[in-house]
Amino acid sequence: MRGRSLLTVLLVLFLFGSGLLGLAWLRTGEALTPPAVPRTGSAPLARPPAPELIAPPAQGPPQVVERPSGVHRLLCLSAVDRSPLAGVSLYQETEAVAGPSAQDGVLEVPGSAPSPQLWIWAPGWGPARLPGSGPLPAEVVLEPATAGIQLRVTSTDPAARITRTRLIPLGTPLQEGQPWAPRLSTDGALSARGSLLPAGSYHLYVWVVGAQRAPRALPRQEIELEPGRTLTVELTADAQREGDQDG
Secondary structure, three states: OHHHHHHHHHHHHHHHHHHHHHHHHHHHHHOOOOOOOOOOOOOOOOOOOOOOOOOOOOOOOOOOOOOOOOEEEEEEOOOOOEEOOOOEEEEEEEEEEEOOOOOOOOEEEEEOOOOOOEEHHHHOOEEEEOOOOOOOEEEEEEEEEEEEEEEEEOOOOOOOOEEEEEEEHHHHHHHOOOOOOOEEEEEEEOOEEEEEOOEEEEEEEEEEEEOOOEEHHHHHOEEEEEEEEEEEEEEEEOOOOOOOOOO
């Protein structure tokens, strides 16, 4: 009886161990089996979604920053035949700040910001004022200064003489010390003359001094100078009329 019982127990243990061993073998086989390849015509494998593209933040139009050009090339021309002018300078108020222009008439102006007191001038030519705002022009035309004036003053006083004269152009701002300001030079006690003057309208002031008297102004004269001509102006210093003006 004991032998049969022992044999029964061993048989049960053998069957139980065989079952465990078969189960372990099945799991190992599943792990070693490669993944199945889909057949032709079957649904493709699902792909991961593409990453979302994030657009860069919107930017406005580029900001344009105006900067000075450094040097502005200004062409100086003659009003007679538009030929280039050499020797032309740029003045700010009374001081030359650029120039003179070369033989090709080009005047190099530093910077591009205009000033309300910029002038173009050369001896023998009338001045030209540049615009006080906006960009500088590409060219400037100068009128020739070919007019002249001859002044004569008469007086019964042998000691009388001219002490001062002023010639002020009408409609053109003039500042003391500007090199193109029209001037008369005395060529005698009671005579004076001026040359190389721009044509146009002027006010003429004359001061005279005599024996034992302080200088006094003669009546102001309004004159017109014409190109290529010399105007003769004759005044008297004997009679002091009402309305005489001090300069």
